[in-house]
Amino acid sequence: MSVLEITGLRKSFLQDAGRTEVLGGVDLVVGEGEFVSLLGPSGSGKSTLLSLIGGLEGPDAGELRIAGELAGSRPGPAAYMPQQAALLPWRTVQGNIELALRIAGREKAEARRLAEEGLQRLGLERYARAYPHVLSGGMQQRISFLRALLSPQPLMLLDEPFGALDALTRQEMQQWLLSLWEQDRRSVLFVTHSIEEALMLSDRILVLSTPPATIVRELQVPFPRPRSEKLWSEPRFGELKAELYAALRSEH
Amino acid sequence: MDSSRLPLRKAPGSGSAAARLRAVWPPLLVLAAMLLVWEAAVRLSSVEAWLVPAPSAIVQDAWDARERLAEHTVATLRLTLLGFAGGTAAGFGLAALLHLLPFVRSGVYPLLVLSQNVPLIALGPLLVVWFGFGLLPKLLLVMLVCFFPVCVAMLGGLRGGEPALERYMRMIGAGRWRRFISLELPGSITHLFSGLKLAASYSVTGAVVAEWIGSEKGLGIFMLLSSKGFKTSLVFAGVAIVVTLSLLLFAAVTEAERLTVRWRPRKEGTE
Numbered sequence: 197m198s199v200l201e202i203t204g205l206r207k208s209f210l211q212d213a214g215r216t217e218v219l220g221g222v223d224l225v226v227g228e229g230e231f232v233s234l235l236g237p238s239g240s241g242k243s244t245l246l247s248l249i250g251g252l253e254g255p256d257a258g259e260l261r262i263a264g265e266l267a268g269s270r271p272g273p274a275a276y277m278p279q280q281a282a283l284l285p286w287r288t289v290q291g292n293i294e295l296a297l298r299i300a301g302r303e304k305a306e307a308r309r310l311a312e313e314g315l316q317r318l319g320l321e322r323y324a325r326a327y328p329h330v331l332s333g334g335m336q337q338r339i340s341f342l343r344a345l346l347s348p349q350p351l352m353l354l355d356e357p358f359g360a361l362d363a364l365t366r367q368e369m370q371q372w373l374l375s376l377w378e379q380d381r382r383s384v385l386f387v388t389h390s391i392e393e394a395l396m397l398s399d400r401i402l403v404l405s406t407p408p409a410t411i412v413r414e415l416q417v418p419f420p421r422p423r424s425e426k427l428w429s430e431p432r433f434g435e436l437k438a439e440l441y442a443a444l445r446s447e448h
Numbered sequence: 449m450d451s452s453r454l455p456l457r458k459a460p461g462s463g464s465a466a467a468r469l470r471a472v473w474p475p476l477l478v479l480a481a482m483l484l485v486w487e488a489a490v491r492l493s494s495v496e497a498w499l500v501p502a503p504s505a506i507v508q509d510a511w512d513a514r515e516r517l518a519e520h521t522v523a524t525l526r527l528t529l530l531g532f533a534g535g536t537a538a539g540f541g542l543a544a545l546l547h548l549l550p551f552v553r554s555g556v557y558p559l560l561v562l563s564q565n566v567p568l569i570a571l572g573p574l575l576v577v578w579f580g581f582g583l584l585p586k587l588l589l590v591m592l593v594c595f596f597p598v599c600v601a602m603l604g605g606l607r608g609g610e611p612a613l614e615r616y617m618r619m620i621g622a623g624r625w626r627r628f629i630s631l632e633l634p635g636s637i638t639h640l641f642s643g644l645k646l647a648a649s650y651s652v653t654g655a656v657v658a659e660w661i662g663s664e665k666g667l668g669i670f671m672l673l674s675s676k677g678f679k680t681s682l683v684f685a686g687v688a689i690v691v692t693l694s695l696l697l698f699a700a701v702t703e704a705e706r707l708t709v710r711w712r713p714r715k716e717g718t719e
Binding site for chain 2: 272278347
């Protein structure tokens with residue numbers, strides 16, 4: 197069974213000039229344990245799509261199912277990691293993780309135990325009692341990822357999680373996420389506008405068009421796992437990059 | 449690295465004791481110099497004591513009247529604290545209620561902001577007409593004075609959350625009540641404290657004015673009677689106590705903020 201199944205999804209918004217169609221019939225599927233990247237030019241409705249998956253808004257037409265359930269039928273159907281770490285400044289690192297787990301329905305003691313174990317497993321336990329503002333941007337995103345990873349939902353939504361980081365930190369974080377994800381393959385929908393990032397991490401890449409957005413290209417990433425940074429120097433990597441670049445270009 | 453060694457930022461208003469001392473002594477020195485000049489001016493000139501008493505005379509007369517002064521101070525302090533507690537609690541409660549009822553809020557909030565320009569103290573005589581000369585009209589006046597700054601500051605704070613945090617909380621399924629408790633309420637604490645500081649400054653003044661309008665006890669009535677009896681030194685003593693009470697209450701709120709807000713506030717230097 198696919199964890200996320202979207203068919204014929206349409207959404208438009210009222211704007212000063214009239215209705216603007218943002219999503220013009222999107223079909224996509226994320227399978228069990230699959231890492232799918234959604235690649236699109238800015239303003240291509242990626243965050244609208246995520247809002248619809250999260251049930252913050254309803255679609256105009258089409259259907260979204262998360263683990264078989266219609267989107268909107270249950271609050272918080274997916275774990276979520278946004279571009280800004282979105283850690284509550286008045287809660288410690290551990291307090292932030294616990295809160296997310298509590299909202300996802302865990303018991304208090306259980307949430308505490310999971311948070312402690314998770315921090316330990318990732319070697320981050322020394323930050324457990326720190327407040328977010330003392331952490332670097334990269335470290336905040338690690339905590340944010342761990343928080344999503346520990347959440348019990350079957351699907352993880354990662355919304356340009358490294359978009360605000362500098363290039364070096366970004367690469368480091370990609371490798372870190374890659375190694376973690378390869379350990380316990382969760383189903384991931386990863387939104388990005390970086391072609392390299394999508395190629396490095398995903399099993400499959402979907403290219404979104406400009407609004408009204410549809411999926412214009414689908415690419416199965418052929419590289420075996422576990423992957424490493426060596427991928428960058430492979431000729432096939434360069435070819436696929438050029439191919440995706442062309443697909444995105446034609447959409448601008 | 450141990451978390452205790454992380455470069456945790458200090459909460460606003462804190463600092464080492466030595467740094468605080470360095471900041472405190474210059475104004476104290478100026479204050480002392482002013483008092484000296486005052487004392488010298490009174491002694492060297494032939495100004496009457498009922499017009500401008502010397503600081504030493506004020507201290508002497510205040511000491512002689514210490515029992516009466518203490519009695520009146522306690523009455524004023526009681527009125528101030530009761531009014532402060534009641535007014536700020538009401539302001540906090542109404543702000544929370546209005547925030548959770550957006551439709552009512554949109555009608556009431558502009559009026560609340562406008563009402564900040566109403567000289568509440570002018571309502572005093574009206575309150576006496578309605579509620580007589582007991583504790584109630586005085587308490588209501590102090591409460592009113594404390595209510596508005598807290599209510600308006602809280603409403604602003606509850607609204608002013610970060611959209612990214614709001615979106616995150618909604619995406620992971622946090623309902624209305626959960627967002628209020630875990631996101632909006634803690635997010636508005638710095639606003640709450642700026643409202644509380646205003647209320648602390650206003651509350652003592654409010655209590656003194658309330659006592660002018662009608663009272664048997666309290667620094668307000670004490671100062672009024674002393675001035676009518678040309679005991680100017682005791683008026684000065686009353687003023688000094690009122691100022692001290694105001695500063696102490698303000699300091700208490702500031703300290704409470706320092707102890708509560710242990711994370712860096714989102715916007716530094718809000719008010």
